[in-house]
Amino acid sequence: MKKRDPDLLLAHAPLLRQGMTTPSVMRDVLIALAPATAASMWFFGLSAILVLGACIGGAVAAEWLFADKQARGDSLRDASGILTGLLLGLTLPPGLPLWMAFLGGFVGIALGKVIWGGLGHNLFNPALLGRAFLLATFPIAMTTWVPAVGDGGFLQIYPGNLALPFMQAQVDAMSAATPLGLMKFEQEVTPLANLMFGKTTGSLGETSGLLLLLGGVYLWLRRDLDWRIPVSILLTVVVFSAVLGLFDAERFPTPLFSVFSGGLLLGAIYMATDPVTSPVTPKGTWIFGIGTGVLVMLIRVFGGLPEGVMYAILLMNAATPLIDRYTQPRVFGRGGDTK
């Protein structure tokens, strides 16, 4: 907005405005993700930078390619493409071939955003759509987890990263299982401290629970985030696993393990809260959050996959228009029915 003469303001109401714009919100989210991104570089070395860069590159390339000539500058400047790429990259395994990461970013923006009519019109979270596409397309590469680099290995690059386009990654001798995979298939519990500080195997951004929470608190303080969504998701997961623990404490994960393992924090704080794909009414956000939490636990505990955050959020994204429709608040002064 241009600065106007304060003595003569010709405008319609509302005259008081928040400074909140799309670019400012996107910038805040990028700042909030900075600690977790830095941690991913710490744990996975140069590979993290390469994979994240490839995702962002793919997302921005799609954004640039499919944008209107006139609107091209705007859609690139609001940083939403960069954010989509970064979020997607944080959910990918560190050893993924770079061309797959690029493809994921490209598909996420092209099929997840542009095809619906651009920012604000998409039904599904673009980053998660890109990840779902990658998981369905390259199931082996997407579930090959490499352990974090050891001492002083910052400059190390996982050989899988450098596969040529359309070619397979060389079979990595060192692969490891994520805490959720260990839990599900080998009944092995990872210590909680490792989960919190990130000394685990997993996708780039999901290893450090505390840093993700830190970013979430920052977003909440900046009022960029509807706190009801992460709180209701996390509460549901805690209650669900506590109830399961009453039945069989040996077999089912503890509440804290459930919260800090896998992509739950990343998904609950940064992806489920996407204002485009989550309900707008307060009642609706509670329904959305509880539904996501229940689906996450159902998939994790009773499903065939170790991790279910992605599918849970995508399913609830699909339900969002319906939730919004049934939770419309009553218009003041009108009759009892909401229609």
Next chain:
Amino acid sequence: MKKNESYEEFIKGVWRDNPVFAQVLGMCPMLAVTNSAINAVAMGMATFFVLVGSSFLVSSFRNWIPKQVRISCFIIIIATFVTIADYTLLALVPKVHKELGAFIPLIVANCLILGRQEAFASRYPTRLAVMDAIGMAVGFLIALLSLGAVREILGDGALFGVKLFSVNFEPWVIMILPPGGFLTLGVILLFFNWFKFKKDEFLDDVAEAERRGS
């Protein structure tokens, strides 16, 4: 003049009124059997045979088929040809027949075929009806083949079973699965419509320029 007319009927099915890209008909076989190019061609040939045969018969009998029971008559004629196609495929290429499975008998229910009988063959002389059927069937075959080729190349790194890349090729598993069919078809439809849009725009510009010039 007469030659032009039948050519017109032929070419409209191949391009302008392409049964898949323009009319979006026959989606069921389109999505189900195009996971490899060879299946797509077999399906396309079977549909070709059924469509041309039944268009010929329906058009020849168009003056004797009572209007009230025409749909049942069409279906009986179509089913006859489908049965012939079914057994022929079973005898000649049992492997492909097995892969296509239930989709060969289901050609009877292909709305493209019944649609052509109802909309065209039952109203026009035999020569035009056959040309129309050939055009539509070739258009359908082209659509099936383009979808099958894309899906086989990406999903298997091969075309007609011949490997195109080195052994290290990473197959796109999704392309062989049903979602791949939807995705590929959507992208192809997108390009078809985009092309049509651009062409209309171009023609409008030309017309505008001509009007100004005269």
